Amino acid sequence: MTTLPRPSDIDMLGLAFDEDPHRGRFELAQHLARPDGALYGGTAIAASVVAMEAATGRPALWLTTQFVASARVGEVIEVTTDVLAEGRRIAQIQVSGRAGGRVVFMSLGSTAYPRDGGMEGQYQAMPRVAGLEESGGTPFGPGRMPDSPPGFTMHVEYRRSEVQGDDEPGAPVVVWARMTDGRPLTPATVAFLADMVPAAIVRAAVPNADEMGPAWATSLDNSMRFGTVEPEEEWILLEMRGHLATGGSAHGSVFVWTPDGVLVAVGGQSANMLHGAGPATAGRPPMEGTGGT
Amino acid sequence: MTTLPRPSDIDMLGLAFDEDPHRGRFELAQHLARPDGALYGGTAIAASVVAMEAATGRPALWLTTQFVASARVGEVIEVTTDVLAEGRRIAQIQVSGRAGGRVVFMSLGSTAYPRDGGMEGQYQAMPRVAGLEESGGTPFGPGRMPDSPPGFTMHVEYRRSEVQGDDEPGAPVVVWARMTDGRPLTPATVAFLADMVPAAIVRAAVPNADEMGPAWATSLDNSMRFGTVEPEEEWILLEMRGHLATGGSAHGSVFVWTPDGVLVAVGGQSANMLHGAGPATAGRPPMEGTGGT
Numbered sequence: 001m002t003t004l005p006r007p008s009d010i011d012m013l014g015l016a017f018d019e020d021p022h023r024g025r026f027e028l029a030q031h032l033a034r035p036d037g038a039l040y041g042g043t044a045i046a047a048s049v050v051a052m053e054a055a056t057g058r059p060a061l062w063l064t065t066q067f068v069a070s071a072r073v074g075e076v077i078e079v080t081t082d083v084l085a086e087g088r089r090i091a092q093i094q095v096s097g098r099a100g101g102r103v104v105f106m107s108l109g110s111t112a113y114p115r116d117g118g119m120e121g122q123y124q125a126m127p128r129v130a131g132l133e134e135s136g137g138t139p140f141g142p143g144r145m146p147d148s149p150p151g152f153t154m155h156v157e158y159r160r161s162e163v164q165g166d167d168e169p170g171a172p173v174v175v176w177a178r179m180t181d182g183r184p185l186t187p188a189t190v191a192f193l194a195d196m197v198p199a200a201i202v203r204a205a206v207p208n209a210d211e212m213g214p215a216w217a218t219s220l221d222n223s224m225r226f227g228t229v230e231p232e233e234e235w236i237l238l239e240m241r242g243h244l245a246t247g248g249s250a251h252g253s254v255f256v257w258t259p260d261g262v263l264v265a266v267g268g269q270s271a272n273m274l275h276g277a278g279p280a281t282a283g284r285p286p287m288e289g290t291g292g293t
Numbered sequence: 294m295t296t297l298p299r300p301s302d303i304d305m306l307g308l309a310f311d312e313d314p315h316r317g318r319f320e321l322a323q324h325l326a327r328p329d330g331a332l333y334g335g336t337a338i339a340a341s342v343v344a345m346e347a348a349t350g351r352p353a354l355w356l357t358t359q360f361v362a363s364a365r366v367g368e369v370i371e372v373t374t375d376v377l378a379e380g381r382r383i384a385q386i387q388v389s390g391r392a393g394g395r396v397v398f399m400s401l402g403s404t405a406y407p408r409d410g411g412m413e414g415q416y417q418a419m420p421r422v423a424g425l426e427e428s429g430g431t432p433f434g435p436g437r438m439p440d441s442p443p444g445f446t447m448h449v450e451y452r453r454s455e456v457q458g459d460d461e462p463g464a465p466v467v468v469w470a471r472m473t474d475g476r477p478l479t480p481a482t483v484a485f486l487a488d489m490v491p492a493a494i495v496r497a498a499v500p501n502a503d504e505m506g507p508a509w510a511t512s513l514d515n516s517m518r519f520g521t522v523e524p525e526e527e528w529i530l531l532e533m534r535g536h537l538a539t540g541g542s543a544h545g546s547v548f549v550w551t552p553d554g555v556l557v558a559v560g561g562q563s564a565n566m567l568h569g570a571g572p573a574t575a576g577r578p579p580m581e582g583t584g585g586t
Contacts, residue, residue, distance in 0.1 A: 061542050062563040064357035064516060066401040068377045068385045084361045084396050092361045103377050106401055108359040110513050118541020119566040123497040124463045170417045204416040220403050223357060223516050225544035225563050227537045243559050244520045248411020249354050251518035251559055266536045266544055268561050270355040270518050273412040
């Protein structure tokens with residue numbers, strides 16, 4: 001069985017744990033931030049995954065990370081893990097992230113040893129999509145201002161794909177994604193790559209969304225549920241849908257696939273939707289969470 | 294705007310709040326428990342919804358409730374709400390439920406005032422299903438032992454329906470559901486009725502699941518995201534899917550519809566899957582959460 005936490009995840013986040021693995025910290029580096037220098041939601045959920053795995057020695061099964069406040073590049077984020085219940089197989093866990101004493105994110109989730117002979121299965125199929133070579137013509141990823149640093153996209157590549165034979169309303173947004181630094185695929189990197197559902201909601205809701213850019217939805221949370229994640233995988237496909245919007249908030253979901261059609265994760269996110277003003281008039285993207293509400 | 298918390302929700306749960314609405318409590322009555330006398334997960338998430346709404350005066354937008362430990366009929370559950378961040382429109386909240394000092398459930402979520410002129414939309418359609426009169430021939434709901442009390446099904450009715458023209462693998466489990474006591478539909482009652490995804494996972498995974506009963510999956514959590522919930526609605530349709538199982542754990546999701554095809558909520562749950570032994574040999578259903586792992 002894999003020893004947890006994985007060194008490659010620790011290295012990605014720059015996480016340092018105390019001798020007691022219930023406490024750790026990392027500096028918010030450029031490659032963990034959004035292009036505007038604020039904490040990237042995918043970093044908060046990835047750090048929560050690693051903290052849960054470090055405290056229990058078991059792989060992450062599911063978690064929800066709530067984005068409470070922002071943090072800026074250079075700040076140190078203290079990660080504290082409370083194991084609320086620990087059974088023989090499954091542990092129930094809470095993780096908090098704090099910067100300068102204020103709560104930045106909170107997470108709830110489970111880690112679980114696989115049960116020998118336990119149920120295994122996949123009950124749906126990957127959509128047929130354009131392959132890697134035919135994908136990437138349409139930009140995908142966070143909007144960037146001129147001269148802004150790349151943020152977390154420094155080590156990430158997204159290639160917008162297309163569902164084949166499905167132009168109907170309700171068709172998902174499909175995007176190939178990978179870490180470009182040769183890092184193995186883990187629940188933490190899957191969560192890091194897949195924090196993109198609000199961008200899909202924007203595209204479902206706003207016909208000219210590609211011109212507006214994905215920054216116009218700010219995530220409130222990210223909930224991920226993991227299957228078996230094989231470290232030798234490189235590319236994953238994000239199949240994302242916006243479900244509904246109400247009073248300026250919206251909900252969406254993601255299925256995460258390997259190129260061979262193995263479902264490795266499912267997720268959901270809610271977001272604060274900001275539309276009606278393009279990035280050119282409104283300046284830099286608003287913060288995650290409630291800061292701008 | 295509706296005054297929150299809603300009296301009908303307070304009444305359903307028997308919730309009593311202090312003068313400070315961040316603290317309240319309710320007794321785990323029979324109609325809030327499973328037939329085996331343990332806390333029903335739908336009660337934990339419904340109580341969390343009402344606590345969030347009471348503390349902030351805003352309607353619930355999304356929440357995740359983690360089932361940490363069980364509680365028994367007759368125990369008093371103390372509900373404590375911490376508002377982690379409060380913007381003009383959106384609040385980020387944590388709720389805990391404790392019985393006899395031990396943590397029974399933890400929740401994270403947001404409440405939000407609707408924004409005037411904010412984004413509204415629905416980006417998918419309800420499946421065509423058999424109507425109420427043609428539904429209910431196949432039993433659905435928690436397994437019951439002879440002479441066991443009805444538990445939460447006392448005031449709930451489920452009618453198993455069928456998707457029309459779709460017998461393929463991956464077809465959802467569709468179930469009509471309502472409160473039978475004339476209670477208005479609210480985010481809390483939607484959450485109470487919809488805590489049924491593990492039953493759908495069992496049906497996706499195990500061909501003879503109808504004989505085994507839904508009790509053989511125990512929820513670890515429930516995550517719900519709400520649209521506009523109109524109080525005059527009575528019946529809702531639960532469209533549920535199992536996505537995958539790994540090492541004895543599994544994940545699924547639910548879309549909640551009005552009979553007219555309005556999407557009122559989307560949700561996800563993870564569960565500990567117990568199979569290979571039928572209820573006749575294994576006695577009463579296991580507890581929620583990690584107690585039996």
